[in-house]
Amino acid sequence: MNQACRVEIMRWIENLAHRHNPHAATTAKPTHAHVHTTAKPTHAHVRTTAKPTPVHVRTTEVYKTHVPTTRASLTLTPSTQATKITVKTTCDAVTFVTALARGTILTNAKAGMCTDGTRSRPEALIMDSCMAPVVAEWSEGVKVMGNCDRIPDYTPIATFDFxxxxxxxxxxxxxxxxxxxxxxKIAMQLCGHPVDVYEVTSGHPNPRQNADNYHVINW
Known part of the structure; x- marks a missing residue:
């Protein structure tokens, strides 16, 4: 390096030191100290600036990857709910579950008479739990088999003749x-017996145990 280059570098260092500390002396003697002191913050400044750069890039990449995945999963939920069949009424689960747990026999003045003289026929459960009217107002709704997973929980169902x-x-x-x-599975109350849960299957020879014979009750 020639003398002219050395002089130019010394001047550049003095100017840089003066900007950092305008009250500092600019004589030739403290030049060496300022060269050493100025070099350190310059190097630290470069490293400090470089650090936030990769952090910012990584954060942006994670955000872009995560958000579309979450949104896609949420939009699928309403479509499952929309497949449910609209029914006119559902039953109060607490009423029949309480009767089931306690072994209670439900009676209703609008229900049919059993041989033991109580009005505890199967329709008594529907009248107490579902606020159903007299059976003369019941009508046959959608068939359960083929639609079971679309029928809301605790819907009243029954067998019908024509x-x-x-x-x-x-x-x-x-x-x-x-x-x-x-x-x-169906919660039922048989004459003289408390509410219980029974399983009926498709194709059973007994009409009352044949799942193909059940329909939603409308009124």
């Missing part, structure tokens, strides 16, 4: 509680 619920013991009513691979 669209009519027969109250002489031919037909039976209950509340659907769960779908199964070959049928469903």
């Amino acid at each position: 669209g009519t619920y027969v109250e002489d013991g031919t037909d039976i009513a209950g509340i659907i509680t769960e779908c199964t691979p070959n049928g469903f």
Whole structure:
């Protein structure tokens, strides 16, 4: 390096030191000290600036990857709910679950008479838990089999003869509680017995135990 270059570098260092400390002396003697002191903050300044750069890049990449995944999963939820069939009424689960737990036999003045003289036929459960009217106002709704997973929980269902619920013991009513691979589970009350849960299956030879014979109750 020639003398002219050395002089130029010394002047540049003096100017830089003066900007950092305008009151500092600019004589030739302290020049060496300022060269050493100025070099350190310059190097530290470069490293400090470099550090936030990769942090900012990584944060942006994680945000872009995470957000679309979360949104996609949330938009799928409403479509499942939309497949449910609209029914006119569902039953109060607390009423029949309480009767089930306590072994209570429900009676209702609008229900049919059992041989023991009580009005505790299967429709008594529907009248107490679902606020159903007299059976003369019941009508056959959508068929349970083929639609079980679309029927809301605790919907009243029954067997019908040509669209009519027969109250002489031919037909039976209950509340659907769960779908199964070959049928469903139904909460029912039989004459002289408390509420219990039974499983009915498709194709059973007994009409009351054949899941294919059940429909949603409308009124």
